[in-house]
Amino acid sequence: MDVFDDPYTHDEEHEPKKRRELALLAKTIRQLNADIVAFQEVENEGTLKAFSVEHLPGMGYRQVGVLATNSLRGQNLGILSRHPILSITGHRHRSLALPDDPRRWHFARDLMHVRLRVAESRELHLFVVHLKSKRDSDGDAESADWRLAEALGVRRLMAETMATDPAGSRSAARRVATDCPPP
DSSP states (O other): OOSSOOTTSOOTTSOOOOHHHHHHHHHHHHHHTOSEEEEEEEOOHHHHHHHHHHHSTTSOOOEEEEEOOSOTTSOEEEEEESSOEEEEEEOTTOOBOOTTOOOOBOOSSOEEEEEEEEETTEEEEEEEEOOOOSSOBTTBGGGHHHHHHHHHHHHHHHHHHHHHOTTSOHHHHHHHHHHSOOO
């Protein structure tokens, strides 16, 4: 979170991370030395860029992406990457359901699908999700049903992506479909 009041979010109750916490997060990222780092609860692209510039200089994270979610509290999804980001797609309005249950949900925050160019002729599909909290929903203790619907939705979207991936991950998609049939 940043120190500025965004009139489009209700994030006033969330304090920005303390510098000490940001330094520890940056230290961990530097130790991992990952090419791609995904984030939850990022307020906006500016905060993630500022974090990268200030705390991760020289790490090569030139690609920054943040996707607005259904959260009204500025809990968005983000990514830092050394590889080019080709596209970012959100699924926050996708209808989610459980078998034999008339209720319908949507992602409480979102499922972010990021396509990256990781080599001359190779793409990577990355999925980042921030599931519903365990706070009770109406008629759903600890939001267990909603969270399960989200998890099944994630699995379904990943299987659909693998099935249509031009790079040839069709066998992996068949494995997912066989091992975990959709509801």
